[in-house]
Amino acid sequence: MAMQRMGPLPPGSTIGILGSGQLGRMLAMAAARLGLKCHIYADAPGPAFDVADRTTEGAYGDWTALEAFAKRVQAVTYEFENVPEATALFLAKHVPVRPGAKALAVAQDRLTEKAFITSLGIAVAPYHAVDTAADIAAGLKAFGAPGILKTRRLGYDGKGQVSVAPGDDFGAAFAELGGTPSVLEQRLAFVREISVLVCRSETGAIVTYDIPQNTHQGGILRRSVVPAPLEDEVALAAKVMAGQIAEALLYVGLLAVEMFDLGPRAPEGQRLLVNEIAPRVHNSGHWTLDACPVSQFENHMRAVAMWPLGSGERHSDAEMRNLIGEEALAWRGLAAEQDLCVHFYGKNDPREGRKMGHVTRLFPREMTPAPVAKAKRAPKS
Amino acid sequence: MAMQRMGPLPPGSTIGILGSGQLGRMLAMAAARLGLKCHIYADAPGPAFDVADRTTEGAYGDWTALEAFAKRVQAVTYEFENVPEATALFLAKHVPVRPGAKALAVAQDRLTEKAFITSLGIAVAPYHAVDTAADIAAGLKAFGAPGILKTRRLGYDGKGQVSVAPGDDFGAAFAELGGTPSVLEQRLAFVREISVLVCRSETGAIVTYDIPQNTHQGGILRRSVVPAPLEDEVALAAKVMAGQIAEALLYVGLLAVEMFDLGPRAPEGQRLLVNEIAPRVHNSGHWTLDACPVSQFENHMRAVAMWPLGSGERHSDAEMRNLIGEEALAWRGLAAEQDLCVHFYGKNDPREGRKMGHVTRLFPREMTPAPVAKAKRAPKS
Numbered sequence: 001m002a003m004q005r006m007g008p009l010p011p012g013s014t015i016g017i018l019g020s021g022q023l024g025r026m027l028a029m030a031a032a033r034l035g036l037k038c039h040i041y042a043d044a045p046g047p048a049f050d051v052a053d054r055t056t057e058g059a060y061g062d063w064t065a066l067e068a069f070a071k072r073v074q075a076v077t078y079e080f081e082n083v084p085e086a087t088a089l090f091l092a093k094h095v096p097v098r099p100g101a102k103a104l105a106v107a108q109d110r111l112t113e114k115a116f117i118t119s120l121g122i123a124v125a126p127y128h129a130v131d132t133a134a135d136i137a138a139g140l141k142a143f144g145a146p147g148i149l150k151t152r153r154l155g156y157d158g159k160g161q162v163s164v165a166p167g168d169d170f171g172a173a174f175a176e177l178g179g180t181p182s183v184l185e186q187r188l189a190f191v192r193e194i195s196v197l198v199c200r201s202e203t204g205a206i207v208t209y210d211i212p213q214n215t216h217q218g219g220i221l222r223r224s225v226v227p228a229p230l231e232d233e234v235a236l237a238a239k240v241m242a243g244q245i246a247e248a249l250l251y252v253g254l255l256a257v258e259m260f261d262l263g264p265r266a267p268e269g270q271r272l273l274v275n276e277i278a279p280r281v282h283n284s285g286h287w288t289l290d291a292c293p294v295s296q297f298e299n300h301m302r303a304v305a306m307w308p309l310g311s312g313e314r315h316s317d318a319e320m321r322n323l324i325g326e327e328a329l330a331w332r333g334l335a336a337e338q339d340l341c342v343h344f345y346g347k348n349d350p351r352e353g354r355k356m357g358h359v360t361r362l363f364p365r366e367m368t369p370a371p372v373a374k375a376k377r378a379p380k381s
Numbered sequence: 382m383a384m385q386r387m388g389p390l391p392p393g394s395t396i397g398i399l400g401s402g403q404l405g406r407m408l409a410m411a412a413a414r415l416g417l418k419c420h421i422y423a424d425a426p427g428p429a430f431d432v433a434d435r436t437t438e439g440a441y442g443d444w445t446a447l448e449a450f451a452k453r454v455q456a457v458t459y460e461f462e463n464v465p466e467a468t469a470l471f472l473a474k475h476v477p478v479r480p481g482a483k484a485l486a487v488a489q490d491r492l493t494e495k496a497f498i499t500s501l502g503i504a505v506a507p508y509h510a511v512d513t514a515a516d517i518a519a520g521l522k523a524f525g526a527p528g529i530l531k532t533r534r535l536g537y538d539g540k541g542q543v544s545v546a547p548g549d550d551f552g553a554a555f556a557e558l559g560g561t562p563s564v565l566e567q568r569l570a571f572v573r574e575i576s577v578l579v580c581r582s583e584t585g586a587i588v589t590y591d592i593p594q595n596t597h598q599g600g601i602l603r604r605s606v607v608p609a610p611l612e613d614e615v616a617l618a619a620k621v622m623a624g625q626i627a628e629a630l631l632y633v634g635l636l637a638v639e640m641f642d643l644g645p646r647a648p649e650g651q652r653l654l655v656n657e658i659a660p661r662v663h664n665s666g667h668w669t670l671d672a673c674p675v676s677q678f679e680n681h682m683r684a685v686a687m688w689p690l691g692s693g694e695r696h697s698d699a700e701m702r703n704l705i706g707e708e709a710l711a712w713r714g715l716a717a718e719q720d721l722c723v724h725f726y727g728k729n730d731p732r733e734g735r736k737m738g739h740v741t742r743l744f745p746r747e748m749t750p751a752p753v754a755k756a757k758r759a760p761k762s
Contacts, residue, residue, distance in 0.1 A: 011712060011725040011738070029410055032432045034716075035725025035738065050434040051413045290674065293720045293743060308717040315697055315743055331392060335415075336689040339674045344392040344416025357392070357416060362674060362696055 009074050009305040011035025014053065016073035016095070018060070018087070020046030022345040022355060023281050024079035026289070028052050030297035036305060041069045047345040048079070060087045070094035077253060077304045081107045081279050082154055098202070098252040098304045103279040106249065110152045110183045113277060120248055122241050123273045125260065126186040136170040139184035147184045151177050161219060163187070188273065191263035194228045195284040196242035199254045199299040199309055206246060207299065207312040208239040209292065212320075214258075214284050220353060224284045224320045226291065227366075230261070238272055245277060254300035256282030283355070287318035290341040290360045316362035328356030390455050390686040392416025395434065397454035397476070399441070399468070401427030403726040403736060404662050405460035407670070409433050411678035417686060422450045428726040429460070441468045451475035458634060458685045462488045462660050463535055479583070479633040479685045484660040487630065491533045491564045494658060501629055503622050504654045506641065507567040517551040520565035528565045532558050542600060544568070569654070572644035575609045576665040577623035580635045580680040580690055587627060588693040589620040590677065593701075595639075595665050601734060605665045605701045607672065608747075611642070619653055626658060635681035637663030664736070668699035671722040671741045697743035709737030 009015075015031055017024045020042035028038040028051045037053035049055045054072065058065035060083065069091075070076065076097045078088075081104065088101040106116050114124050128139030130149060140147055146165035154160060164173050164184070174182070193216065197209040213228035214221055230238070242257040249255070258275040285296035294302070294310025302309050323334075328350050334342050337359075344357035390396075396412055398405045401423035409419040409432045418434035430436045435453065439446035441464065450472075451457065457478045459469075462485065469482040487497050495505050509520030511530060521528055527546035535541060545554050545565070555563070574597065578590040594609035595602055611619070623638040630636070639656040666677035675683070675691025683690050704715075709731050715723050718740075725738035 008713060008716075011709070012727055012729050025413070029413060029432070032406070032410060032727070033724050035712075035727040037431050037727060050418050051410070051432050053431040293671065293722045302716070308713075311719055313720050315745075328392070331416075332389060332689075335389075335683070338692055339694050341674045343414050346393055346413070346416040346418060348393050364696075 008307045009036065013037070013074045013305065014039050014072060015301065015304055016041060016069055016076040016091075017048065017052075017079055018042065018076065018083050019079035020044065020048040020055075021079055022047050022347075024048030025051055025345060026286075026297045027077070027079060027281060027301060030295060031301045031305075033298060034301060034305070034307070036301065039069065039073050041066070047347060050346050060084050063090060066090055067094065075304050075306075077300070078104075079280055099249070099255070099279050100252065103249045103251050103255070107277055107279045108153055110150055110276070111181070112152075114183065116248075117245065117274050117277070120244055122244065123270055125188050125273050125275065128184040130174070130182040130184050133170040133174040136164055136174065136184055140164065140166050143186040146187045148187055149173055149177060149182050149184050152181045152183055159219070188260055188262065190260035190273075192228065192261045193275070194230070194238065194259050194261055195224075195282065196238050196257045196259065197254060197282060197285040197288070197296050197312075198239070198242040198246050198257065199296070199303055199312070200243075200246040200251045201303050201309050202252045202306055204247070205309055206243045207309050208242060209285065209288055209296065209312040210314055211235050211238055212284050212287065218353075220322070220324060220355075221283045222322055222324075224287055224318075226287055226314065226318045226320075228261075231264075234261070234271065241272065241274065245274075249279075251279070253279075253303045254281050254285070254296050255279055256284065258284075283322065283358075284320075286343070286358050287320040287360050288312075288314070289343070291316045291318040291362055315365060317365050318360050318362055320358055320360045322355055323357040323359065325352045325354050325356065326350045331357075334359055389688045390417065394418070394455045394686065395420050395453060396682065396685055397422060397450055397457040397472075398429065398433075398460055399423065399457065399464050400460035401425065401429040401436075402460055403428050403728075405429030406432055406726060407667075407678045408458070408460060408662060408682060411676060412682045412686075414679060415682060415686070415688070417682060420450065420454050422447070428728060431727050441465050444471060447471055448475065456685050456687075458681070459485075460661055480630070480636070480660050481633065484630045484632055484636070488658055488660045489534055491531055491657070492562070493533075495564065497629075498626065498655050498658070501625055503625065504651055506569050506654050506656065509565040511555070511563040511565050514551040514555040517545055517555065517565055521545065521547050524567040527568045529568055530554055530558060530563050530565050533562045533564055540600070569641055569643065571641035571654075573609065573642045574656070575611070575619065575640050575642055576605075576663065577619050577638045577640065578635060578663060578666040578669070578677050578693075579620070579623040579627050579638065580677070580684055580693070581624075581627040581632045582684050582690050583633045583687055585628070586690055587624045588680065588690050589623060590666065590669055590673065590693040591695055592616050592619055593665050593668065599734075601703070601705060601736075602664045603703055603705075605668055605699075607668055607695065607699045607701075609642075612645075615642070615652065622653065622655065626655075630660075632660070634660075634684045635662050635666070635677050636660055637665065639665075664703065664739075665701075667724070667739050668701040668741050669693075669695070670724070672697045672699040672743055696746060698746050699741050699743055701739055701741045703736055704738040704740065706733045706735055706737065707731045712738075715740055 014037040025048040039054040040052040151160035193214045212224035212226045215223040256278040288295040291314045341360040395418040406429040420435040421433040422437045532541035574595045593605035593607045596604040637659040669676040672695045722741040
């Protein structure tokens, strides 16, 4: 029942993970490298169940099952940001929950999140709260540009989003999202999407990974290439922003901060806008498994177990591609590609839009920052 | 009951592993990267149980339990070479066992192994069969040099070995090994110990990793450094020898071939002598987890599941050190060493001589073969 343990959890300790998806699976495997056991708690079995020491199938509101779970583990973390805040708060009465309930509360509501980030002096895309269809018209007018309407809660992989432009049927658009409280964001002409993977320890140490450039399709991440072709000072600014956010949340673990890069011609202080944060390991950091001595998954587990963090250094450049839905049926051919790092999550049903695995190709690390043009070369694959 | 499956086992299939030690643990984790599940069968729980989808605690002669196990898996492999041959043969009636019973039979008996290797035209250290204490005297006389007496069966990590020299009490030495059938090997003045990790697929494809130089202490591996400072033609000869052995055994999976390098002044054809083979993944290949796109563990599982093999290419040079017994108590300090890849096996009791974990440090790959002198530099650590 110790509420707070002062030292790092030794090998042999058990970490609880809420959620049974592929992120939980890769977290459990990273924990295993450190000699830590994992106990997965989820409302349905999933890929993480295959590699865990213990599993519990239970509802996130089943206090009896949650209490039994809490008593078996020395710390709890989670692999998805929609863990109910009440669940995190309940568990925290028994065992440290990292990252804590504050990060969940902020990240679960797009409006709260944007207000929080703005309060730190960090720029986000112009936005407008939407509680009625009329708010959409007002927002678009304020932007003078088309927008994307997103539910405040429970969106992921492009779900819970719809594009809107002047002249559209706003009532229909709002109804498409179920008429739930939403946020209208201005659609931006960005040069690229990037993300910063930042890990913070309980003692306040902060490490960042080098920055991937991300390509999405239909709201789903398709590809991350590291390093993104950013000028040194821009990359540094992005890392500082991510560190600021982690620090302001007193965050413990890995935090992903997605950003838009508006390019060198953007107004002063408006080049990098935060798109959203994810209080967990992130798809755009999967390349760290193969390109870094210490992956995002391991650094997250190090933070959760109060170990010293690894540096985030990479030994190779990398290109990660997601395998979505039926793309995973090509596993034989992918496995035959020379020196390709293949990862499958053990899911059976290759449904449309479902993340089934990913592949990473490594390249010798460029010791000098890549010029912008060079990064557009097609990686050999 | 299909005795032979023609295609690779798709992600979601289950591989059975005999043995619950750290090698089984790392095999199961490698399988998980490929989306394969593992079912561990062992006579006692161990580190592999923590990361497996299913586990069975059962004796290696419990045919009922073994049959139930065989029916739940699509292929079987093992993580230790002392699996009883009868167990492998029994399982093979139900499901493919890879590597097969022949490799086990050869590797389980030092005398059979040496005769087999010699029959391929590959050199081994001079040896002499020992069934009585008098055989020791005869062997030493034939060598004209001191020797090491080793039991034919069940030795590992320096256990089941004793040094003998002319004038010793041979009766006592033989009794120390329990008077069991043994082999006397000539003690050699080698320049270095190396090992070749070779993986062969069922279709006969063979890949090798670059060669580590190994340092033992008290019969236990302490350190492997890759690449060993070998001339190109010597490294190639070593790889060819290992490939020949794998081919002659129609081996499927990863085979480790330990060799003595007697140095450039050795007689023609006597520079490399095979010390012993291990029909499994090997401690001297642990560096491949961090320095290669496809590790020895993954390549073994690829072979067992009939996937295409990865190339064995490394992206970094590496130094692997074992954490033996109480050395693992220094885990906090090791975790704090910048960019060190730490691996703990989740064992609780740091008994003397017990392998508790290992650490690997990566170095930028030297694009040109390292001269012999250069390899002796102390790696920064």
